[in-house]
């Protein structure tokens with residue numbers, strides 16, 4: 001089965017039709033390629049940065065030898081090459097000879113559109129929702145629809161008719177998107193499961209199938225692109241251009257979440273949606289913070305490793321990882337390294353990561369049943385918003401005595417901070433409101449927030465203090481302490 005010949009084209013199926021792309025066009029944002037090269041203008045481009053959902057399409061990727069389920073993604077920030085070996089369905093693919101799809105009909109019946117510019121994106125996101133509910137055999141509730149549609153903005157209809165459309169969908173009428181997936185297309189993907197190299201006078205894209213190949217390819221001037229939810233925005237804003245690109249999506253061993261000996265090992269190509277699903281059983285608190293991370297469209301592409309390496313001080317996953325004894329595993333031609341996350345961040349966006357190194361995995365401890373784990377994200381809006389301050393806390397108690405504590409804050413300095421001094425003050429003390437109130441005033445001694453568009457220094461200091469108090473309130477309520 002293995003075909004060692006290197007491929008120099010990107011192949012995907014669009015509404016059932018086979019498309020091959022080669023050369024520099026493979027670097028274009030997918031939405032742009034759809035509209036201007038494939039004559040499919042139904043997919044709209046508004047913000048070009050993953051925020052509005054107008055460009056939503058549905059994608060089923062062929063990964064590790066099988067086709068995954070259809071998921072909604074933002075096509076404005078996804079480069080064409082990232083859709084290699086995928087089935088793509090756009091708004092043009094929803095209706096059939098019998099007329100509009102059940103989701104489109106629900107929009108019409110409930111007056112879900114006015115100017116209509118956001119509508120293709122909403123309809124595609126809602127189709128992915130309906131597809132999911134059919135697979136899970138669960139109804140579309142208003143709550144579920146709200147969560148699913150957090151990545152879609154409408155500025156003129158108002159959300160009530162859109163939610164009514166969602167909840168009115170008769171799931172028995174849904175015609176699955178898998179109607180586009182033929183046996184021949186899957187056999188085609190199998191026959192194409194080899195490494196990709198596409199180059200031109202000023203660019204080169206590599207998509208290897210093994211880690212050994214990837215380590216050989218990764219040079220100091222080669223940039224890894226994962227879900228492109230950070231890099232795709234920078235590219236669209238002309239702040240970064242793709243020259244030498246390494247994409248690890250065809251390496252099967254990087255697609256797994258593994259739970260071994262109380263630890264979770266996450267491969268570099270595991271998406272946040274996949275991680276959220278896997279953590280529901282093992283760490284509901286971590287899964288909950290992922291629930292309010294960005295939007296479904298972003299999480300269906302974004303990776304945990306991308307969040308860690310992007311190294312934003314307000315990255316939502318880093319505070320949790322900071323207190324869960326996380327190790328960053330790297331690989332390069334020189335070999336492998338294991339770096340404690342507490343040593344990984346050297347300054348604002350400065351990492352203990354050599355330019356030739358690939359992060360292959362992130363390993364973290366799953367909080368034990370006798371540990372109390374708390375994660376908070378403070379942002380102006382609950383959904384699809386960037387954090388102002390983030391908090392992670394892990395407490396071990398013997399009766400009411402605090403025997404161990406780990407605390408981290410984000411958004412209060414150039415990197416996410418472990419609060420070593422504050423932690424020491426908790427240990428050996430009784431778990432009381434008075435203790436948390438007193439110690440909340442020590443937060444400002446260890447953090448150095450700046451004022452920016454999202455919040456002033458004073459606001460962040462106050463938030464830091466209040467999150468420690470909130471920690472007490474939540475724990476005492478949940479655990480009856």
Ligand SMILES: Cc1cc2nc3c(=O)[nH]c(=O)nc-3n(C[C@H](O)[C@H](O)[C@H](O)COP(=O)(O)OP(=O)(O)OC[C@H]3O[C@@H](n4cnc5c(N)ncnc54)[C@H](O)[C@@H]3O)c2cc1C
Pocket residue numbers: 049050051223224225226227228229230231232233248268292293294295298301302303304305306307308309310314315316317357358359360384385386387
């Ligand atoms: C609309 C929108 C909303 C967002 N909301 C949130 C949010 O709520 N919370 C939050 O924390 N972030 C948010 N983000 C930021 C972003 O989604 C995350 O940081 C995401 O996890 C990045 O992952 P990615 O796979 O897309 O990374 P990419 O954009 O592909 O890459 C990010 C960085 O990681 C490097 N990289 C990726 N993989 C590797 C590897 N294996 N080895 C070495 N380097 C690697 C890349 O070279 C790049 O420097 C949002 C972004 C958008 C566009």
Ligand code: FES
Pocket residue numbers: 044045046047048049050051052053054055056074075076077
């Ligand atoms: S155009 Fe706004 S999310 Fe893509």
Ligand code: FES
Pocket residue numbers: 112113114115116117118119153154155156157
């Ligand atoms: S219908 Fe006009 S933006 Fe939604």
